[in-house]
Amino acid sequence: MVEESEENIKEETKLVVVCVIAALAGIAVLLAYARANTPTVKSIEELSYEDAGRLVLVKARVESLSVRQNAFLKICAQTCITAFIPKQVLEKMNASTLDLNSLKKGAVVSVEGVVEEHANELELRVLTPNAIEFLGYEQERQ
């Protein structure tokens, strides 16, 4: 009886090890999957709830910028969407790549972010400090 129980424990330990290896392999695949995930170029009009969770790249003009703890950059083409920039990304962005406050209304930017649904609206969540690129002003581009 005791032997059988020990046998069971050994069997379960083996299973635990297999499960842990499978979980680690799964995490590694998830990380590789995320790294290989390149943004899909889309216009704001094309974005829909189907795109939630997807990494996209949109080009649009700056409509407004609201900076509290986090920043909310409203960008428009024919329709508008808000790019949500978390505080930590904002701090690194202003220090290294792009001073968000320097963007004026009409500036054309490309924004890379994950499409999310927030408060029943679609928004772009900016993940990294180099996700927003200043492309010039509307007049210059015309």
Place this chain on the structure above:
Amino acid sequence: MDFLLAFLSGLATGILGALPFLHTNLILQFARDFLTSNALALFTASLAFSHLVFETIPMLFFAIPAQNQNISLLPAQSLVLGGKTIKAFKIVTQSLFYAVLIAFALLPFALAATPIAQTLVQPIQGIALLAVIALAFYKSGSQSKRKLLLGAFFFTLAGLLGLASLSLPVAREPLFPLLTGLFGIPAILFSNKRKEKKEDEKREEKEKRCSTFFNVNLKLVFYAVLAASASVLLPAVTPALVAGLLFVFMSEDRESFLTASTAVVGAKMVFDFAAIHSIGKARSGAAAVIQNAFTPANASNTKAISLSDLIAVEAAGATAFFTALALLLVFGKHFTKTFRKLETNTVYATALITVIAATYFISGAGGILILASASALGAAISLSRIRKSYAIGALAIPSLSYFFGLNTLFLQTML
């Protein structure tokens, strides 16, 4: 008249909660085009509460995690597949009833205390969460060193999986496959294993008879309501995280956990709506719609809603909730009896296939990856015979990394 119609439509539309995967937010997308501001707020309140009641049906009977109650799947399915459908049904309905009742009774105190508590907690959000987790580990000190180390290992591994799933752009609605894998799949797999034992079957029969007189633990419901009232103080705190943290502190029996997790979900809805008055913050999609509905069209930012608006919203919600619960009690009993006749191994297979298909439908191919990894980890934790609550690292570590600003570092490194 418009308001009455809006309330009744919300109550009736909430019945759609019985259909798996029909999220409140999706319904609200359509409703916003047809309703004016105040009517929309009343519609949303009655819809949210009615939906909350009816979404228990797919969760209990088809192993499908509901929008708000995804973490309840573990104990609910474990009970249902173990032949205790009536007991699971009673726990869910009674816990919801008492939790919402207690939450409404505590509402005046919550309205007064929340702004003060938020001022105190806001600067130390991350530390507060870290302290709760440290306390949980300290409480686990009674276990052997080996189990504690194993627990810490699984907590960290779950955290890494949580970070990869929730922070990286790998899937839509990543929370669904993550929690289903960690809690739901092992519950289904190991219920099947238990079912094979004849002794258990006899005990189940006995428990079926006992469940006729079952009453939930009101003390536990009260604690869950208190935890739900505190959850509005922090952003990114889901009902699953609150229930999971409660899980760490309490007995791990399925009945207790189902009671607490269901009570958190019910009470949290009452306090989420209250928070849009007391601190001007919307902590759920439905609360955001209500806040926007009461915000003038020309206002640049959303603001706290007035007390009279809050009373109207909570009254509509309460009426919808108790009406929906009465309907569920009437029709649910018949449904439970019919379902009990179907309890065979086919149900396990159907439940597994449904969960996998649902994951692909909701979260896509990335979701299947998350589901597979989470299921392996959930199974490892179950087989290790340690507290299953260590799996909550999948939610706690991403929350900690958010509060301590480490999320950006993780994303920069990984992307």
